[in-house]
Structure formats: C-alpha cells, structure tokens
Amino acid sequence: MAKAIDLFAAMPAVVAYDQRRRRADGQTIEPVAPRDDLGYSANFLWMTFGEDPVDEVVKAFNVSMILYAEHSFNASTFTARVVTSTLSDLHSAVTAAIGALKGPLHGGANEAVMHTFEEIGIRTEESLDDAASRAKTWMEHALAQKKKVMGFGHRVYKHGDSRVPTMKAALDKMIAHYGRPEILGLYNGLEQAMDEAKAIKPNLDYPAGPTYHLMGFDTPTFTPLFVASRITGWTAHIMEQLGSNSLIRPLSEYNGVDERHLP
Secondary structure (H helix, E strand, O other): OHHHHHHHHHHHHHHHHHHHHHHOOOOOOOOOOOOOOOOHHHHHHHHHHOOOOOHHHHHHHHHHHHHHOOOOOOHHHHHHHHHHHOOOOHHHHHHHHHHHHOOOOOOOHHHHHHHHHHHHOOOOOOOHHHHHHHHHHHHHHHHHOOOOOOOEOOOOOOOOOOOHHHHHHHHHHHHHHHOOHHHHHHHHHHHHHHHHHHOOOEOOHHHHHHHHHHHOOOHHHHHHHHHHHHHHHHHHHHHHHHHOOOOOOOOOOOOOOOOOOOO
C-alpha cells in the first residue's frame, strides 16, 4: 500500500515536469513544487503550468482523472496482474502495464483523436457549423478509404461508452470557458458522420483528447496523463492479486496445419 501511494503521489510531478521540459526548448527549467493548499488535480495543473488553476478547469480535469482511473481487465491491467502473479515487484508490474498502455489501440487513442483534429485543421476563428462541415467531409473521405479513426467504438461497450456523457459535459464546459466553438464543431461533425455511416459511438478517448488540448496540455502528454490516473486502478489490482495469488498461465489452442507425416 505504501509503495502504491508513493507512486500515485509522484506521478503527477513526473508528468508535469516532462511537459515543462519539452516546452523549454532545451533550456534548463526547474520543476514546480506542489502546494499543501491544493488538492490532487489542482496541484497537477499547478505543477504543469505554474499558474493558479481555475476552479472550473480543475473540476473538468478531475472528472477525466476519475473516469480513467479504473476499467476492469483491460490490456494494461491484465498485464499488471500477470506480472504480479509471478510474485514480481509492484514497480515491475506497473512498468509492464505502461508498456501495454503505450500501444495506440489502448492508451494512445486520446492522442490519435487530437491528431485527427489537427489533420482536419483547428481554425480558432471558425464558426461551429463551418468546422462541423469540414469534419464531416473529412470523416466521409476517411471511411471511404477504410481508414481507422481512433476515438470510436469499444471492445466492451457495443452501444456506447457509459463514461462519454460525463466527459463530454466536461468538454462542453471547457469549450465555453475558453471560447472555442470550432472544437465543438469538429467534435460534432466527426461524431455525426461516424454515426450515419457506421452507427459506431465515441469512447472516452474522444472527448478527453480535445479537453486536454483546451487545458493547455500538449498531445504527447495525453497518454502520460492516462498513466497518472490509471496508477490507482493498476495498484489496486496488484494488491488484490497478491491477496489471493495464483500464477496466471493461460493455455493456448493450436489451430495450425493438420498433422503431417514425417518419413
């Protein structure tokens, strides 16, 4: 438990400093120390941007941290439990989980969503309707070319991700707070085109990506933000696995060529 709490406490400082370092253009930059008067999410924003966080932004960021914190036996969590079942240490299990999360089909999806927005083009003076029209056209062309568009569909939620409405409400508040209707236009256009063509609904990564963008996080930080949140779920699963451990060793079933005669 103590190691899990230490890891949970340290991760925001690591992620925050990493973004500050990359934005420093090679200059030496000191980390921003956390403050005793701020909570977890507010401190995270403070250490990243060095400015007093706005309450509305803190609330939206906190929503994302809660929604990403735990999600049953996804790829990274299962990886952490497999490593733990060998009686390896907590840090090794978390490191392995991060390796699984790094894959674009798991934790990298919120970054891919933002890359889609950037490929379409974010025009800050554009109206909601014009942005939606461009996004819809882009999606129609992408689907016609059988391009995989991240942020839609889920292995478990076949009729819509139950986390999306809560995250979308947070995104709407950030759009209003920063005065960025073109972001909502891109969001709506892509969502509508995907629904009309494939009837596939957004997953959590779809509203999370533009929410982080509006807050000022750069795109390479999105997956580390996911890690900082999911540390809670991973370490809870690790402790649960250790509580009644049994080596996880799935069997495989051969489905290759039939038996052959060897002279």
